[in-house]
Amino acid sequence: MSLTHAAPLFLAALAAGAINSVAGGGSFVSFPTLLFMGLPPVNANASNTVALWPGQVASIGAYRGQFGSLSGKAITPLLITGILGGIFGGWTLLKTPQATFMHLVPWLLLTATIIFAMSGRVAQWVRRRTASGEHHKFSTVRGVIFQSFIAFYIGYFGAGAGILILAMLALLGMDEIHTMNALKALLTTISNGVAMLLFVVSHAVYWPETILMVVASMLGGYFGAHYAQKTKPEYVRVIVIAIGLVLSVYFFARQIGH
Numbered sequence: 669m670s671l672t673h674a675a676p677l678f679l680a681a682l683a684a685g686a687i688n689s690v691a692g693g694g695s696f697v698s699f700p701t702l703l704f705m706g707l708p709p710v711n712a713n714a715s716n717t718v719a720l721w722p723g724q725v726a727s728i729g730a731y732r733g734q735f736g737s738l739s740g741k742a743i744t745p746l747l748i749t750g751i752l753g754g755i756f757g758g759w760t761l762l763k764t765p766q767a768t769f770m771h772l773v774p775w776l777l778l779t780a781t782i783i784f785a786m787s788g789r790v791a792q793w794v795r796r797r798t799a800s801g802e803h804h805k806f807s808t809v810r811g812v813i814f815q816s817f818i819a820f821y822i823g824y825f826g827a828g829a830g831i832l833i834l835a836m837l838a839l840l841g842m843d844e845i846h847t848m849n850a851l852k853a854l855l856t857t858i859s860n861g862v863a864m865l866l867f868v869v870s871h872a873v874y875w876p877e878t879i880l881m882v883v884a885s886m887l888g889g890y891f892g893a894h895y896a897q898k899t900k901p902e903y904v905r906v907i908v909i910a911i912g913l914v915l916s917v918y919f920f921a922r923q924i925g926h
Contacts, residue, residue: 669876673705681719681881685888688723693784693908694888695720695827696777698881700915707874709770710761713825714867715874719881721864723889724857731850742808743851749815750822750859757823758863762870774919776825781912783828788905790835795845811840815855822856823863830856 680701684694695716702712761769814836822829833852842848867873
């Protein structure tokens, strides 16, 4: 891997780690960079999942105090569904022809951008529910149904899935924002984790690029967490949305050009 290949990947993963620590959405930077560096689209997505996964694991530690309030009876079905959905989503990605996935890339990016653009309003809505003091019964059955689709999406592509889980938990009756964020971190990490194992076993990961990005994303996450206290997430969110829209337009135009 040449310096001209390594430098953009390192900087992209550094930015992705920092963005994830402040507002989420780092994949909007790291995944397209892997494509621009010439990786096949399926392998780029698989490598990106592995590269950013350690940062997700680290985020669980920040919420470790919240897990004691979660009911095992209610949460276990969501965890099982998250594992199965992540495996099925990852398997479907590996079975998708490279050309087909490349045609899906602009649609996936646009969908993820729209989801991410909704994140601010969803978070505000959840906080209002928390502040109202109302308590709603959590529906595990409906949760399993919703989680099946979300976990599949996480295994297949995953960008913006965190806000989908947050919205799902609110709709199903959870009303404690910190507990919801803890469960969101756990579910996304598990679904991505099992998909990641599938990618590794299937030899879909480009390791030199991935290892470089793991190191860079962890550095970015550390410094991003430090400066997050001085940065408004709303500003970062606007930048991420703009990046998502520009990339969506670029890949749509590229398809038309071909």
